[in-house]
Amino acid sequence: MNEIFRLVEAGCATAVAGFARLVTGVRGEWRGCGPDARRRVYFANHRSHGDFVLIWTVLPATLRRITRPVAGADYWLKGRLRRFVGERVFHAVLIDRNPLTREADPIATMAAALDGASLILFPEGTRNTTEEQLLPFKSGLYHLAKARPDVEFVPVWIENLNRVMPKGEIVPIPLLCSVTVGAPVALGADEDKAAFLERSRNALLALAPRAALAPPTAPAPQMAPARQNGADR
């Protein structure tokens, strides 16, 4: 019976990844390192609920099974379907984001989970719905790096998924997305929290493609002033 359950769960996982690939035609670019079974924390920008599915989709199937997303318990424990998907299909490491109610230390939970799997982590702490490219990192990434110096911290930039399904919409639009994997960032021997967070954030930002693909945050410049004199360029 358990075997059957596991097959159904694995089938769901493959179906979700296949669907994501179908809609977004996602291309994974391993720019700074290759896919590897060693323990890693993939840290990525977070704009959409589908973000970690996309990272998952570009991982080889063998790695997909040993890579778990870190997610908010408040969201994923609501309702039976969400709970099934979160716990059984995605094998999410669930963190209670509310410091007042939580019983376990999230860093300890993540550090323990790293014994058996690699993790996908969104260090902004929440979905970025602003016009900013990337929010400041929460300190969790630093504390985890300190607790598990044996683990590689790999930046992953997800491009365009927020346009596929913006917050509050129900129908996904098929648009091309890309996932770019950078080189691992290691915590320096005497590096402090602010410096490490800044460095890892910059490593992630460096993977973002040119601004041309992003929707303009300010109105595009109107006519170039040079043309007033009839000059070509």
Added chain:
Amino acid sequence: MTTAQQSLALFAGVVAVLVVASLAGFWLARRYAADGPNPTIENLNGRIKAWWWMVALIGLAFAAGKAGVIVLFAFASLAALREFITLTPTRRGDHVALAFAFFVVLPLQYYLIWIDWYGLYAIFIPVYVFLLLPIIAALRQDTENFMGRVAETQWGLMICVYCISHVPALVGLSIPGYEGRNLLLIAFLVLVVQSSDVLQYVWGKLAGRHRIAPLLSPSKTVEGFVGGVASATLLGACLWWITPFSPWQAALVALLINLMGFCGGLVMSAIKRDRGVKDWGWMIEGHGGVLDRLDSVIFAAPIYFHMIRYWWTD
């Protein structure tokens, strides 16, 4: 020869060309293997491999007849529109309008082609969608760059859905004495225009000296343009036996669609340069995106369609 025999003969010819191209590519790769990786040869072999896939897909669609061709080009439209909208700076306020474009306009246009309602499919996107799309977008009350967003989405639909849908629409034309053979009109269009692209590439690589539009496309040369268009026009004339045209008519038609195809490549390059990308996407190995492969067919198809409809149908 019956239509089926003609189709088979055409495909046999294309497969023979691909076999020769694959052998040549294999030989080039081995000949220059010692010099280390050669991006041009790798790209060439990627392109040839992708051609095998594309020919296989078109072959399958032809075997399935009208329905197969409509489904194939509907999916080509979907992939093309996806690439186009990806490079268009749309905003959250466009979401409903875009969902409408992808999931209502596109299927409806191909449905109209399927039921052969020329009076509506010829004006559905240029008139009805043209008016409806800005209405839907306006209801979201996001005015930033409104005109640009609406115009680009409409342009994307015209290019990726309206123009591409004129390829399968050829099946619906009724030409006296040519009944039941319309698929061969599609074969003529695709073969001539695509071979023009390939021959421009080959002529450009072998004899290209003077760049024709360096700011738009660094790889297009005068020699490639003249050699490619001339030899593809000759090919079109040689294929007159699968068309309702006489040999010299076939040559003229081929010349016109080759010129349209070349200009289509220039226009689509201009958009890519503006957006700062080299290719529209990455769906087709070696070629880039679907729009990179179809840009010439897109600009040629409606002209080809109306030319045949005006002069050859009853």
